[in-house]
Amino acid sequence: MSATQRTKYRWMSVSLGLSIVLLILKFTAYFLTYSTAILSDAVESIVNVLASGFAFYSIYLAGQPRDQNHPYGHGKIEFLSSGFEGAMILSAGLVIIWQSILSFYEPKVLTNLDLGFALIGLTAIANAFVGWMLIRSGKQTDSLALTADGRHLLTDTFSSIAVMVGVALVVLTGKHWIDSALSLLLSFVIIYNGFQLIRLSVARLMDETDAPTLDRVVTLLNDNKDANWIDVHNLRVQKYGADLHIDCHLTLPYYWELNQVHDEVHHFEDTLKDGFLGEVEIFVHTDPCVNECCHYCRVTNCPVRAFAFVNDVEWTADNLPLNQKHFVSIEVPNS
Numbered sequence: 001m002s003a004t005q006r007t008k009y010r011w012m013s014v015s016l017g018l019s020i021v022l023l024i025l026k027f028t029a030y031f032l033t034y035s036t037a038i039l040s041d042a043v044e045s046i047v048n049v050l051a052s053g054f055a056f057y058s059i060y061l062a063g064q065p066r067d068q069n070h071p072y073g074h075g076k077i078e079f080l081s082s083g084f085e086g087a088m089i090l091s092a093g094l095v096i097i098w099q100s101i102l103s104f105y106e107p108k109v110l111t112n113l114d115l116g117f118a119l120i121g122l123t124a125i126a127n128a129f130v131g132w133m134l135i136r137s138g139k140q141t142d143s144l145a146l147t148a149d150g151r152h153l154l155t156d157t158f159s160s161i162a163v164m165v166g167v168a169l170v171v172l173t174g175k176h177w178i179d180s181a182l183s184l185l186l187s188f189v190i191i192y193n194g195f196q197l198i199r200l201s202v203a204r205l206m207d208e209t210d211a212p213t214l215d216r217v218v219t220l221l222n223d224n225k226d227a228n229w230i231d232v233h234n235l236r237v238q239k240y241g242a243d244l245h246i247d248c249h250l251t252l253p254y255y256w257e258l259n260q261v262h263d264e265v266h267h268f269e270d271t272l273k274d275g276f277l278g279e280v281e282i283f284v285h286t287d288p289c290v291n292e293c294c295h296y297c298r299v300t301n302c303p304v305r306a307f308a309f310v311n312d313v314e315w316t317a318d319n320l321p322l323n324q325k326h327f328v329s330i331e332v333p334n335s
Helices: 003-033 036-062 077-105 113-141 144-173 177-205 211-223 258-273 291-296
Strands: 231-240 243-252 280-288
Touching: 003 036, 003 113, 003 144, 036 077, 036 113, 036 144, 036 177, 077 144, 077 177, 113 144, 144 177, 211 231, 211 258, 243 258, 258 280
Parallel strands: 243 280
Antiparallel strands: 231 243
């Protein structure tokens, strides 16, 4: 097991264990106080346990090697896990709305608010720390499952803080309707966060362009640009969990022998692989150069150069994905 995978397992184990403990604490706080806002927070903790369990399984499955049935690996299960977590959060928000409406018509006497306040405060501190660590680890390992679970815990933290404010207002004013109103407000925040996770999950499952990853690939190519890489186009980047699949067209001198082309393609691939922690699979289609490429070709001592070098082509996230060589944008000065 790689160090990256061990990091994922460790933090998802912490998240799952914490979710179970906090679920018990929050329901304890509810049965002590009978606060609808605290019940809303407790219901969301049920979602935390289910989502963390599924996220833990998804990380295990994503770490399995590719096989004949899954030639691109199992990494996309992390996107499904994120969507599942978002759906669970959204469902919890709908349940909380229903509970809030009922509490307006069937109010309960709130008791032991000081003890309930302390328990919710404890859960907020724990959620904030673990949520922040999950997001940090998710970014380091490029794991959407970790990041989504961390965002969920941070959302739970804000919910708990809002509940504490509501409980304090009830104690100070004696107006119990504040409890129900706050619960209703929290439900909309929870539903919004659930929708955002679902939207991100669907985008990744449909291979929507991941702008930060594409920008990173473009930066790597520009920073390590080799004079023999005459042109790169039709660049596509797909994410499979923390793993990447990259394919593109690479223009090389047409007179090179096959062995030289093979070695240069390996050099190109290694340049991209060295820039990412996860596994990177790269398919490179080599194109022969044409006379029009001479205007931006930086190959020195080229024996077949037809035109003088004019200027280089700036590789960007806008022009590299285009399925065409970039000589069409080169302006040749009049002789």
